[in-house]
Amino acid sequence: MTKRTHRYSNKKLSRGEPPNFSGQHLMHNKKLLHEIVDRANISKKDTALELGAGKGTLTTVLNERAGKVLAVEYDSKFVEILTKKTAEYKNTKIIHQDIMKIHLPREKFVVVSNIPFSITTPIMKMLLNNPLTGLQRGVIVMEKGAAKRFTSKFVKNHYVLAWRMWFDLYYIKEISRDHFSPPPRVDSAILLIKRKVEPIVSYKYYATFLGLAEYSLNNPNLSMDIALKGIFTPLQMKKLKRSLSIQQDTPIGRLTESHWGIIFDTMTKYVQRPLWPRTKKKL
Template sequence: MTLPKITKEFLRKHNIRIKKRLGQNFLIDEGILNRIVEIADLGKDDIVIEIGPGMGTLTKKLAEKAKKILAIEIDENLVKLLRETLVPFKNVEIIHADILKINLKKLVTQLPSYPVTQFKTGKLTDWRTGKLANKVKVVANLPYYITTPIIIHLLKARKTLSNIVIMVQKEVGRRMVAKPRTKDYGALSLLIQYYTKPQIAIKVPRSAFLPEPEVDSCVVDLEIREKPAVKAKDEELFFKVVRAAFEQRRKALKNALSQTRDLRLDKKKVLKILEKADIKPLRRGETLSLEEFARLSNLIAKKDVG
């Protein structure tokens, strides 16, 4: 029996109704499931956080490769089912929770096999053996209506993670990897590229899901950077500048930066800062690179500019 037929029969047998409000679309393409596992590049000592395990199809494949799987599912009915069907997999823990309400750093550091940082070397080691250990990996099939908040939540816990392999809407994937001067380039591009090295690993047609979503998807591999791509003296300020530049993306920087309440800069000061940053005042945010945004925010951080 094919995976699509198995999935339909499984849903029917257990009287499971797909909940659109939770953005539920079950992946039914065996080839893509296998590719996701390949991209995650799991080793026998790896710990994986899986967000949205659904019926556990991918969970089983991950469990065969990794040391520990923390499968986080918000749907109570699916949680009950997963706890029954995944009994043979002793390395899988099902957590009934909203991923946005979980303290990820606290969750993974409480695991007995979680690697801890040595004060002398700064390297991650297994606390029991002293041997170098891997950070946690995330594999997720994200509900498209809440993709960005979940990604931001994951990036806040980036120091405990090595990489994030996520299924997202194709347009969102394009935005993640977009370069300056392209229509997809924006605040999300800069956020992702500041903290990670993103690449679109698989293009996924809507026919790979049950039910079929209205859009095509892609799997994005986000490799967490050891340190941010550029040096921003004040990260909060850096992202305020980014947001201001893209709030109205057709605005020239001299207007975008002076009219936002977040920065509280008058146009005269903005013009002086842009001059020192060697950025023309009529340029738009969509033309600036990460390096230019960092240069700009670092100058704004200097209270004596102008």
């Protein structure tokens, strides 16, 4: 019999696991659960989205604080537990669906979740790639390495750079694996997301900026001259570097958010549109 594999992580599935099993590790520390919701600053005015609700330990804290809770869970056994546990809460809706197939709320919302580690990046892309969604802020428990990568000063991934044009990402704290059942093999951490009051790049240009980021960070260790070659003329590059006040050999991955705001503004003002790089990824 052919072994089935998980659709995102490509790991082999054990017997009894659903086809989209994604390695959920359920939190059970009540103090930590309340801290997570506190960090999200949830109030009765908020719609809270929970991705991977599990048995509802976080859900039952959220529905005491939020005006509306949307709890997404795929596992049928967990859905049954969730339904019973939240039966008395009229503000809570259980959504029995694959996380990666849901439609984000149309209204403004806050995401508060302990997400499946093996689909961390796909979930973050779903939440942050398009700044035109209603996401206002979020607190997400994820694999520590991913949280470090998303908040690092040295940016290796183009999509992380794009997120930072519209959202602030903060590494809050590490979480002991002892707070999970079953304990994960890797360390965990809390990541805080806040929508910027003033975006660095206008929302209407999100696809254009994603194209620039994808083109520029093909190799984050390259110098700015090489990484942006093909977009700017030598004279434009000289003026741009002067306005950025950076050293000659600064890697492109080391540039700050404000630097990228200047680069994008310069491109849209002085570079002909046919020379603007386009994203190759499906948005």
